[in-house]
């Protein structure tokens with residue numbers, strides 16, 4: 479079974495929800511190779527024992543670092559619990575990250591409910607399933 483390469487990101491008010499979600503799916507998470515933005519990654523590593531590769535904090539470029547993974551075909555799914563109720567200083571980066579998921583057909587879950595469905599799908603962790611990678615003529 480291949481190691482699924484996932485990214486975990488949450489804005490501050492959503493961090494408790496993401497941590498709870500990670501613990502709920504801890505067995506699946508152990509089968510994944512996990513990257514995260516800085517503060518999110520620290521929180522998850524400290525509270526779950528999972529190994530997490532931490533990038534910069536979101537406002538300092540962490541979202542863009544994850545975007546680079548997507549552009550390079552190095553990420554299988556993004557779990558991004560962004561905050562719909564509080565403005566982020568780096569909102570352009572947030573939009574850019576979500577946009578790249580659409581550009582490259584990368585599964586992205588922005589709510590715990592969607593994230594539940596993604597990780598419980600038989601396609602998740604499956605060696606057989608490869609999402610169509612769009613090719614762009616430019």
Ligand SMILES: O=C(CO)COP(=O)(O)O
Pocket residue numbers: 487488489490514515516517518519534535536537540541566572
């Ligand atoms: O701001 C973020 C995503 O846009 C998350 O960054 P932190 O994980 O460092 O809080």
